[in-house]
Amino acid sequence: MAQRSIRFRIRPDGRVDEVVEGVAGDGCQALTERLESRLGTVQQRKPTAEAFLPAVQKLALNQQSLPIQGLALDPLT
Amino acid sequence: MSHFSTLKTELRDRQALVEALNDLGCSPLEGAQPVRGYRGQTVTADLAIPQAEGGDIGFRFNAEAGCYELVADLDLWRQPVPIERFLARLTQRYALHTILAASAEEGFQVSQQTNHQDGSIEVVVTRWDG
Numbered sequence: 001m002a003q004r005s006i007r008f009r010i011r012p013d014g015r016v017d018e019v020v021e022g023v024a025g026d027g028c029q030a031l032t033e034r035l036e037s038r039l040g041t042v043q044q045r046k047p048t049a050e051a052f053l054p055a056v057q058k059l060a061l062n063q064q065s066l067p068i069q070g071l072a073l074d075p076l077t
Numbered sequence: 078m079s080h081f082s083t084l085k086t087e088l089r090d091r092q093a094l095v096e097a098l099n100d101l102g103c104s105p106l107e108g109a110q111p112v113r114g115y116r117g118q119t120v121t122a123d124l125a126i127p128q129a130e131g132g133d134i135g136f137r138f139n140a141e142a143g144c145y146e147l148v149a150d151l152d153l154w155r156q157p158v159p160i161e162r163f164l165a166r167l168t169q170r171y172a173l174h175t176i177l178a179a180s181a182e183e184g185f186q187v188s189q190q191t192n193h194q195d196g197s198i199e200v201v202v203t204r205w206d207g
Contacts, residue, residue: 005203006185008176012196014086014168016176031183031202038175040087040144 006031015043086172088145091124093178094136097170098126101163103134110135114150122148130155169198176200 005021016039020032036042088094091107098105103126110125112135122135123145132153136145147164156163177187177200185202192198 002206003203004185004206005188005201006180008200008202010169010172010176010198010200012169013165014172016084016086016172018084031179031185034179034183035176036084038090038093038179039084039172040089041085042083043085044083 086168086175087143088136088168088171089143090171090175091138091145093171093174094145094167095124096174097167098124100170101167105136112148115152118150120148128153128155173198173200176202 007019009017095105105124105126107124109121111119112122112125112133113119113131122137124136126134132150132155135148137148139146154160180202185204188203189201
């Protein structure tokens with residue numbers, strides 16, 4: 001048994017970022033194609049290995065509160 | 078193969094468009110509908126949201142582009158938000174409905190749905206494959 005996950009981020013302007021997690025099988029491909037036919041034009045497509053980590057890092061940054069970012073910027077205080 | 082995609086959402090699916098309009102409190106009339114503009118001029122649209130004071134909002138299917146397009150007399154736009162904001166919100170709700178419907182059809186279940194502070198909606202769908 002393998003778990004297939006697809007993570008979507010729907011931005012306020014309606015653009016959709018899609019990340020297929022794990023090793024994508026035929027199921028992910030079918031869902032991806034079904035979605036893309038209804039949603040619209042693919043602007044960008046990258047292999048997950050490159051794309052997934054930066055997406056997670058960006059997500060983590062967005063969720064951090066300001067004091068934590070300040071701490072990270074000035075670790076000596 | 079595994080990939081990361083960015084999609085520019087187009088309003089292609091009527092059902093998801095109707096649901097997105099319902100989310101915004103704009104339940105549309107379906108079927109060929111007149112959309113009223115300046116001095117009672119009308120154009121025919123496939124979906125219409127009549128406005129009490131005229132200046133209706135309609136959506137017309139553009140067969141060549143394969144998607145719905147908003148049709149309205151912008152001089153008579155009386156919505157609480159500007160048209161660009163209206164379309165952006167509509168498109169976001171449309172994308173959400175499309176993702177939820179297509180995921181269910183392919184046997185995926187929603188494992189996470191989060192509204193983020195930046196206004197984006199995150200949805201994670203999963204499926205176990207043997």
